[in-house]
Amino acid sequence: xxxxxxxxxxxxxxxxxxxxxxxxxxxxxxxxxxxxxxxxxxxxxxxxxxxxxxxxxxxxxxxxxxxxxxxxxxxxxxxxxxxxxxxxxxxxxxxxxxxxxxxxxxxxxxxxxxxxxxxxxxxxxxxxxxxxxxxxxxxxxxxxxxxxxxxxxxxxxxxxxxxxxxxxxxxxxxxxxxxxxxxxxxxxxxxxxxxxxxxxxxxxxxxxxxxxxxxxxxxxxxxxxxxxxxxxxxxxxxxxxxxxxxxxxxxxxxxxxxxxxxxxxxxxxxxxxxxxxxxxxxxxxxxxxxxxxxxxxxxxxxxxxxxxxxxxxxxxxxxxxxxxxxxxxxxxxxxxxxxxxxxxxxxxxxxxxxxxxxxxxxxxxxxxxxxxxxxxxxxxxxxxxxxxxxxxxxxxxxxxxxxxxxxxxxxxxxxxxxxxxxxxxxxxxxxxxxxxxxxxxxxxxxxxxxxxxxxxxxxxxxxxxxxxxxxxxxxxxxxxxxxxxxxxxxxxxxxxxxxxxxxxxxxxxxxxxxxxxxxxxxxxxxxxxxxxxxxx
Amino acid sequence: xxxxxxxxxxxxxxxxxxxxxxxxxxxxxxxxxxxxxxxxxxxxxxxxxxxxxxxxxxxxxxxxxxxxxxxxxxxxxxxxxxxxxxxxxxxxxxxxxxxxxxxxxxxxxxxxxxxxxxxxxxxxxxxxxxxxxxxxxxxxxxxxxxxxxxxxxxxxxxxxxxxxxxxxxxxxxxxxxxxxxxxxxxxxxxxxxxxxxxxxxxxxxxxxxxxxxxxxxxxxxxxxxxxxxxxxxxxxxxxxxxxxxxxxxxxxxxxxxxxxxxxxxxxxxxxxxxxxxxxxxxxxxxxxxxxxxxxxxxxxxxxxxxxxxxxxxxxxxxxxxxxxx
Numbered sequence: 139x140x141x142x143x144x145x146x147x148x149x150x151x152x153x154x155x156x157x158x159x160x161x162x163x164x165x166x167x168x169x170x171x172x173x174x175x176x177x178x179x180x181x182x183x184x185x186x187x188x189x190x191x192x193x194x195x196x197x198x199x200x201x202x203x204x205x206x207x208x209x210x211x212x213x214x215x216x217x218x219x220x221x222x223x224x225x226x227x228x229x230x231x232x233x234x235x236x237x238x239x240x241x242x243x244x245x246x247x248x249x250x251x252x253x254x255x256x257x258x259x260x261x262x263x264x265x266x267x268x269x270x271x272x273x274x275x276x277x278x279x280x281x282x283x284x285x286x287x288x289x290x291x292x293x294x295x296x297x298x299x300x301x302x303x304x305x306x307x308x309x310x311x312x313x314x315x316x317x318x319x320x321x322x323x324x325x326x327x328x329x330x331x332x333x334x335x336x337x338x339x340x341x342x343x344x345x346x347x348x349x350x351x352x353x354x355x356x357x358x359x360x361x362x363x364x365x366x367x368x369x370x371x372x373x374x375x376x377x378x379x380x381x382x383x384x385x386x387x388x389x390x391x392x393x394x395x396x397x398x399x400x401x402x403x404x405x406x407x408x409x410x411x412x413x414x415x416x417x418x419x420x421x422x423x424x425x426x427x428x429x430x431x432x433x434x435x436x437x438x439x440x441x442x443x444x445x446x447x448x449x450x451x452x453x454x455x456x457x458x459x460x461x462x463x464x465x466x467x468x469x470x471x472x473x474x475x476x477x478x479x480x481x482x483x484x485x486x487x488x489x490x491x492x493x494x495x496x497x498x499x500x501x502x503x504x505x506x507x508x509x510x511x512x513x514x515x516x517x518x519x520x521x522x523x524x525x526x527x528x529x530x531x532x533x534x535x536x537x538x539x540x541x542x543x544x545x546x547x548x549x550x551x552x553x554x555x556x557x558x559x560x561x562x563x564x565x566x567x568x569x570x571x572x573x574x575x576x577x578x579x580x581x582x583x584x585x586x587x588x589x590x591x592x593x594x595x596x597x598x599x600x601x602x603x604x605x606x607x608x609x610x611x612x613x614x615x616x617x618x619x620x621x622x623x624x625x626x627x628x629x630x631x632x633x634x635x636x637x638x639x640x641x642x643x644x645x646x647x648x649x650x651x652x653x654x655x656x657x658x659x660x661x662x663x664x665x666x667x668x669x670x671x672x673x674x
Numbered sequence: 675x676x677x678x679x680x681x682x683x684x685x686x687x688x689x690x691x692x693x694x695x696x697x698x699x700x701x702x703x704x705x706x707x708x709x710x711x712x713x714x715x716x717x718x719x720x721x722x723x724x725x726x727x728x729x730x731x732x733x734x735x736x737x738x739x740x741x742x743x744x745x746x747x748x749x750x751x752x753x754x755x756x757x758x759x760x761x762x763x764x765x766x767x768x769x770x771x772x773x774x775x776x777x778x779x780x781x782x783x784x785x786x787x788x789x790x791x792x793x794x795x796x797x798x799x800x801x802x803x804x805x806x807x808x809x810x811x812x813x814x815x816x817x818x819x820x821x822x823x824x825x826x827x828x829x830x831x832x833x834x835x836x837x838x839x840x841x842x843x844x845x846x847x848x849x850x851x852x853x854x855x856x857x858x859x860x861x862x863x864x865x866x867x868x869x870x871x872x873x874x875x876x877x878x879x880x881x882x883x884x885x886x887x888x889x890x891x892x893x894x895x896x897x898x899x900x901x902x903x904x905x906x907x908x909x910x911x912x913x914x915x916x917x918x919x920x921x922x923x924x925x926x927x928x929x930x931x932x933x934x935x936x937x938x939x940x941x942x943x944x945x946x947x948x949x950x951x952x953x954x955x956x957x958x959x960x961x962x963x964x965x966x967x968x969x970x971x972x973x974x975x976x977x978x979x980x981x982x983x984x985x986x987x988x989x990x991x992x993x994x995x996x997x998x999x
Contacts, residue, residue, distance in 0.1 A: 160720065166842065167842070170842045171838055173839070173840075174847060177847070178851060181851060182855060183855065185855060198794045201683065499985065500987075503924065503983065504976075504979045504980040504984070505931075506930065506931035507931060509952075509975060510976075513972075516959075590743055611846075611935075611939060611941075627940070630851075630941070644841070648842075
């Protein structure tokens with residue numbers, strides 16, 4: 139008896155394979171982030187972040203210790219709760235009244251000095267956090283004389299806990315994508331909800347420009363149109379790769395990489411109150427900040443609600459933008475130069491062209507990249523090209539040297555591999571057959587050999603394009619390009635753990651995507667390649 | 675045979691005296707006699723057949739002489755002339771004028787009044803030593819593990835995963851975290867460059883082993899019952915020699931380049947290696963009259979890496995038995 143067999147089409151097999159690959163890739167991304175977290179949060183000495191901290195040096199005694207724990211919390215190492223915050227939390231929940239809070243918030247210089255009421259809450263605090271796995275630290279006051287503290291000798295009471303790796307990973311990955319919703323604002327506000335308008339009030343309310351405006355959401359504008367590419371923008375879904383601490387205070391890595399740089403672009407802005415000013419504010423980026431309108435006269439003049447925090451319009455590209463422009467042009471240059479040169483070297487094997495090409499390849503492989511980039515910089519400077527990047531100038535000449543410096547090494551790499559692959563193909567049977575069939579050498583090379591030899595190179599194209607986003611560390615540093623390449627090194631030097639994790643995740647995602655895209659592209663170019671397990 | 679023929683009759687000996695019977699031996703009959711062939715002798719014969727190799731090899735010897743012997747003969751103290759304001763940032767001509775002609779001053783003096791020439795060779799000593807040690811460790815671990823990785827299908831599954839994951843952790847991050855955990859010294863650097871550095875080599879070797887492993891002659895050998903270790907040592911290793919030498923030729927210069935790169939982004943070691951020299955002299959590149967401080971270490975680093983690379987590549991070519999005709 140024959141069993142009915144499910145026959146999968148090539149496309150179905152391919153889709154199945156791709157889904158498997160993507161899942162596999164995502165798992166390894168999680169592991170990579172886990173390794174990086176383990177490295178920076180557990181293996182690294184935590185004292186290092188204070189090496190260049192002037193505040194740390196000035197503080198003494200108990201204050202210094204409390205400051206250390208507070209900073210560690212900011213850098214994401216630990217959870218830290220001072221006693222005062224705990225009492226405040228109780229008051230916020232309504233468990234105690236404001237009067238009680240005031241009377242118990244200050245605790246004694248020593249545990250024996252606590253009043254009965256304070257002692258009760260201190261005990262409650264200790265018990266609560268101990269049960270949660272925290273360590274509770276109480277430092278008695280250090281006195282110079284009965285009335286006078288030693289510098290920084292005030293009493294301290296706080297609880298702290300190391301964040302566990304798995305919890306940290308979980309929180310990180312669940313927080314990457316956040317969707318704005320109308321329950322974001324915790325304060326009591328009227329008219330929570332989304333409104334759709336066909337006439338965006340920012341353009342005076344007359345021009346046709348649809349927008350979705352939220353109230354109670356984090357962003358005021360959830361969807362809007364403007365004259366910037368790609369014309370329709372959204373604030374509904376946010377990507378959070380990790381908050382920066384020391385590189386770009388409080389700003390997410392994703393924003394650090396993707397926000398425009400340079401100087402302000404002023405335009406005539408009509409604020410919601412009707413005030414018209416020359417300003418660089420981008421009203422579409424308005425974010426809710428509780429109580430920000432009442433406390434601030436400028437805001438009160440401009441805004442009618444608490445959506446007052448706006449970003450500014452700047453004239454230059456973002457970090458990723460600069461890196462991408464340079465990287466993509468360099469890759470284009472590399473392919474347009476490298477492929478013909480590689481073919482030429484293979485065709486004129488052992489002739490002068492081949493020997494010169496080999497010399498160049500050896501130069502690029504063997505000489506440290508730093509050395510030849512400096513060499514290109516010196517030569518470029520001698521011809522009169524700008525050797526440093528100036529964000530305020532829009533001259534295209536300053537792009538030339540970074541692009542050339544990036545492209546020339548890739549040219550060598552392409553030449554090397556294309557020559558190798560072509561020469562390997564030159565003795566194969568199908569070439570001999572084509573030759574005996576009377577095809578011209580030209581036809582053999584371009585139509586037969588190149589088609590086969592280029593397949594392994596095709597695999598690298600998505601990687602080259604996506605790699606352009608991450609930037610090039612040395613090139614950008616040598617030419618002072620404000621790109622994304624230096625973000626990781628900068629973050630490492632400044633111990634900005636949030637940025638390190640964020641950038642790593644970004645790199646890992648890009649590299650996995652480019653591998654998968656490379657495989658797809660390769661199977662498109664060469665139908666013989668299939669991803670079924672049987673064919674392998 | 676140009677010896678004179680001997681007539682047996684003239685010896686006046688009986689057949690018993692002249693001949694002895696050799697028993698039939700199964701083991702001996704399996705042996706094939708062939709002309710004496712020494713692999714390494716052929717390698718060097720082929721290597722020295724090219725005139726350019728002799729030149730490049732003597733250049734290599736000269737470099738080693740300067741890196742390892744010169745600092746022993748001429749003592750070097752970076753801060754010996756620190757207090758002498760007129761000794762700092764000298765061009766070669768100024769230095770020679772000041773100290774008289776001496777090979778030590780042909781590249782001028784640096785920012786502490788030290789001889790650039792000496793500084794460069796002392797730096798080269800650190801960089802080259804580091805590169806050789808790293809290469810030795812990484813190649814040994816990489817080849818041994820790569821061979822196991824290629825042979826065992828179980829190991830292959832696990833190691834490929836490990837490779838894919840580790841490959842995604844930014845290399846700079848590994849190194850900088852290690853440099854920060856330990857101090858930024860020579861051995862930390864070696865450790866940082868070797869802790870994951872062997873993975874790439876192992877992967878490369880694994881691929882080569884897989885290619886050769888299933889060739890017909892190995893299949894036949896396995897059918898005849900040759901133990902795996904013997905297949906690895908006798909059937910596959912000889913095939914790999916030229917690949918390994920070529921690999922070493924790219925690895926060793928790459929460690930020097932990597933060290934230069936890391937020093938330049940401020941994550942190098944504390945010793946005054948070539949990379950550190952370049953990093954510290956970066957500002958001198960554009961200052962008129964100071965350029966020698968910057969370009970000398972850059973040039974020496976480049977020459978060292980190119981020479982190492984070319985020697986290695988040519989040795990790799992020569993160690994391919996197919997060129998031994």
